Amino acid sequence: MRFDQRHLLGIEPLRPxxxxxxxxxxxxxxxxxxxxxxHASVLSGLTQINMFFxxxxxxxxxxxxxxxxxxxDVMNMAMQASSIKKGETLIDTxxxxxxxxxxxxxxxxxxxxxxxxxxxxxxxxxxxxGDGRHEHPTQALLDALxxxxxxxxxxxxxxxxxxxxxxxxxxRSNILLLGKMENRVxxxxxxxxxxxxxxxxxxxxxxxxxxxxRDADVVMMLRLQRERMDGGFIPSEREYxxxxxxxxxxxxxxxxxxxxxxxxxMNRGVEIDGTLADDINRSxxxxxxxxGVAVRMAAMDILARNLRASPKEVMV
Amino acid sequence: MxxxxxxxxxxxxxxxxxxxxxRMGALRISGGVISxxxxxxxxxxxxxxxxxxxxxxxxxxxxxIGVKVGEPGERHKESYRTAGAxxxxxxxxxxxxxxxxxxxxxxxxxxxxxxxxxxxxALVNVSHMAALTKGRQGREMTEIGFLRDAGAVAFSxxxxxxxxAKTLGRAMTYAAGLxxxxxxxxxxPTLSDGACTTSGKFASLRGLSSVSPMAERMGxxxxxxxxxxxxxxxxxxxxxxxxxxPALQRAKDxxxxxxxxxxxxxxxxxxxxxxxxxxFFKLTxxxxxxxxxxxxxxxxRSGLIDLISTIHTPQDEELKRLPxxxxxSGAVGLETALPVLxxxxxxxxxxxxxxxKALSLNPARRLGLDCGRLAPGGPADLVLFDPDKPIIxxxxxxxxxxxxxxxxxxxxxxxxxxxFVAGQKVYSA
Numbered sequence: 001m002r003f004d005q006r007h008l009l010g011i012e013p014l015r016p017x018x019x020x021x022x023x024x025x026x027x028x029x030x031x032x033x034x035x036x037x038x039h040a041s042v043l044s045g046l047t048q049i050n051m052f053f054x055x056x057x058x059x060x061x062x063x064x065x066x067x068x069x070x071x072x073d074v075m076n077m078a079m080q081a082s083s084i085k086k087g088e089t090l091i092d093t094x095x096x097x098x099x100x101x102x103x104x105x106x107x108x109x110x111x112x113x114x115x116x117x118x119x120x121x122x123x124x125x126x127x128x129x130g131d132g133r134h135e136h137p138t139q140a141l142l143d144a145l146x147x148x149x150x151x152x153x154x155x156x157x158x159x160x161x162x163x164x165x166x167x168x169x170x171x172r173s174n175i176l177l178l179g180k181m182e183n184r185v186x187x188x189x190x191x192x193x194x195x196x197x198x199x200x201x202x203x204x205x206x207x208x209x210x211x212x213x214r215d216a217d218v219v220m221m222l223r224l225q226r227e228r229m230d231g232g233f234i235p236s237e238r239e240y241x242x243x244x245x246x247x248x249x250x251x252x253x254x255x256x257x258x259x260x261x262x263x264x265x266m267n268r269g270v271e272i273d274g275t276l277a278d279d280i281n282r283s284x285x286x287x288x289x290x291x292g293v294a295v296r297m298a299a300m301d302i303l304a305r306n307l308r309a310s311p312k313e314v315m316v
Numbered sequence: 317m318x319x320x321x322x323x324x325x326x327x328x329x330x331x332x333x334x335x336x337x338x339r340m341g342a343l344r345i346s347g348g349v350i351s352x353x354x355x356x357x358x359x360x361x362x363x364x365x366x367x368x369x370x371x372x373x374x375x376x377x378x379x380x381i382g383v384k385v386g387e388p389g390e391r392h393k394e395s396y397r398t399a400g401a402x403x404x405x406x407x408x409x410x411x412x413x414x415x416x417x418x419x420x421x422x423x424x425x426x427x428x429x430x431x432x433x434x435x436x437x438a439l440v441n442v443s444h445m446a447a448l449t450k451g452r453q454g455r456e457m458t459e460i461g462f463l464r465d466a467g468a469v470a471f472s473x474x475x476x477x478x479x480x481a482k483t484l485g486r487a488m489t490y491a492a493g494l495x496x497x498x499x500x501x502x503x504x505p506t507l508s509d510g511a512c513t514t515s516g517k518f519a520s521l522r523g524l525s526s527v528s529p530m531a532e533r534m535g536x537x538x539x540x541x542x543x544x545x546x547x548x549x550x551x552x553x554x555x556x557x558x559x560x561x562p563a564l565q566r567a568k569d570x571x572x573x574x575x576x577x578x579x580x581x582x583x584x585x586x587x588x589x590x591x592x593x594x595x596f597f598k599l600t601x602x603x604x605x606x607x608x609x610x611x612x613x614x615x616x617r618s619g620l621i622d623l624i625s626t627i628h629t630p631q632d633e634e635l636k637r638l639p640x641x642x643x644x645s646g647a648v649g650l651e652t653a654l655p656v657l658x659x660x661x662x663x664x665x666x667x668x669x670x671x672x673k674a675l676s677l678n679p680a681r682r683l684g685l686d687c688g689r690l691a692p693g694g695p696a697d698l699v700l701f702d703p704d705k706p707i708i709x710x711x712x713x714x715x716x717x718x719x720x721x722x723x724x725x726x727x728x729x730x731x732x733x734x735x736f737v738a739g740q741k742v743y744s745a
Contacts, residue, residue: 090638111640112639112640113523113524113592117637117640131523135523172520196528197520201520
């Protein structure tokens with residue numbers, strides 16, 4: 001078992017065997033999480049700080065629970081409320097925190113690349129909990145774990161990712177991960193919500209949802225990121241739902257065993273039909289949340305092992 | 317007082333952009349002016365001091381249009397003293413400063429102030445541009461006539477692109493009546509606002525806001541159309557994409573008074589150099605694809621792109637140590653220009669006369685300056701350099717106050733040995 005990363009900043013630098021290592025370890029934590037007594041001690045003595053420069057409920061809660069179950073001392077910092085307002089730069093914030101000797105830093109930031117920048121300045125392990133439109137690696141890993149458990153494998157699957165690809169860090173991380181694991185990735189959405197030259201990522205692009213869904217094994221819906229849009233990407237939500245919203249009729253075109261995923265939070269009636277989202281035979285949305293905790297436990301566990309194995313560096 | 321002795325620089329490889337050749341020879345300087353250009357490396361000395369160039373290259377000093385000096389307002393980034401020293405160390409004998417200071421240079425009084433500062437402190441020749449519109453706001457034109465009388469050699473609002481074609485057209489019409497040169501930054505502003513990369517696979521992978529290269533062509537199309545209506549002398553500061561070139565070619569074929577430039581960075585770097593969000597590679601306009609870079613080198617070779625500038629933009633560390641999208645844009649280039657561009661010479665893509673045509677001769681001509689040549693009668697503004705000397709660039713050794721070069725630690729070939737302004741040695745390695 002090898003995992004040669006100091007941080008988890010994205011899927012891009014990971015090798016397929018590192019992804020498998022993480023997922024295998026996650027599976028063990030899924031089992032642990034189903035027990036009444038959920039405690040382990042692999043992170044005991046370590047300090048985990050969750051720094052969220054952007055609003056988050058589920059991801060932050062997931063990281064907090066993951067850390068606590070593994071015995072870490074967990075602290076949450078809502079960065080919008082603190083020093084950022086007083087004009088402190090990201091690097092100063094990082095250096096200030098670094099002086100408190102955290103071991104794991106979980107960071108979400110509205111700007112692409114901000115977590116990479118921060119990781120260069122601290123000597124703890126950094127986990128990217130989402131940076132701008134760049135990456136959200138733990139989401140892609142939890143999606144992969146969900147798919148692997150539902151489908152029994154994570155290769156040679158037809159996976160349709162549908163919706164607002166352009167503004168989605170979840171989509172980028174998923175495209176990278178599923179590509180590395182040798183799946184056929186299809187992207188479905190209006191051309192205005194596709195990043196430029198996305199076809200060069202080794203994906204198939206569909207602007208017609210019905211064509212794109214045909215025989216898909218996995219249907220991954222994305223949230224319409226209205227807060228990231230500066231206007232004019234789609235004519236209206238009702239036209240969007242009509243053309244790109246998932247309902248039972250469209251889902252019938254996919255493989256009969258196809259599962260439906262969504263990273264949440266859902267806009268019911270905008271990208272997904274409410275009753276479909278609740279259909280426990282098709283929707284694995286609740287499992288995704290469950291897998292999220294396990295994946296984050298695994299990621300922090302594995303980074304902590306690397307941390308303990310290497311001598312503590314002195315900050316210059 | 318006895319007149320200073322002549323200086324004879326012997327045994328030099330003369331890089332002559334006017335003749336388009338490199339030949340062994342010698343150059344005589346009398347009273348700050350080139351008095352003779354010999355075709356033998358060791359001519360009769362007569363009553364002159366001599367200097368043995370040891371077979372290194374002697375070329376007309378570089379004329380750099382578009383240098384940002386932080387006076388007034390941002391003197392902690394660059395002063396006239398440090399900009400002059402940096403230029404001298406880079407073989408640049410004339411800098412033409414930008415008007416995008418804080419406050420900007422939009423009145424004759426402001427221009428007077430920086431002229432005084434420049435003449436007191438700068439080692440090299442300094443000319444100044446003035447803003448085209450008041451406060452660079454794009455609403456009312458500046459006092460173009462007064463500013464020109466006060467010494468402004470060109471008018472530009474630089475990277476603040478005019479949104480209002482009518483205002484720009486009027487300013488062009490007025491400037492045309494005075495024979496003043498206008499410099500625009502061709503971009504379609506509604507597309508380029510807020511963008512920090514060129515759209516494409518790399519921008520998508522990094523999740524950065526991006527602008528289509530087409531925005532440059534759209535901006536250039538508009539500016540050229542206005543130049544056609546008004547008959548103004550127009551220079552496009554940076555043309556960096558292949559798609560903009562046909563329009564430029566058409567305008568030149570139609571006889572418009574139009575020239576175009578490019579920065580040293582767009583000729584030597586591409587968008588992938590940003591790599592993991594390296595903010596020293598954040599430029600305006602953003603770095604382009606490798607195909608575009610190749611097309612631009614070819615355009616410089618053919619003369620379609622007339623001149624190369626450093627677009628020297630000093631930024632302090634604080635403004636660069638930020639997430640990529642909010643970090644400041646721009647790079648310093650005065651000292652790195654020559655060794656960096658010599659990469660193209662060593663790669664056999666541009667020869668030395670072509671390089672110095674774009675660096676010295678063409679910018680001087682565009683501004684109506686007498687320098688940029690090796691011909692007798694012109695000012696003895698010269699650079700002596702060794703094109704082969706290997707160096708490793710250390711950004712902390714730069715003369716500029718700001719150290720934001722993308723070439724830190726780069727292995728380069730080429731070193732400036734001496735720089736002369738009006739026959740005076742202002743730098744020697």
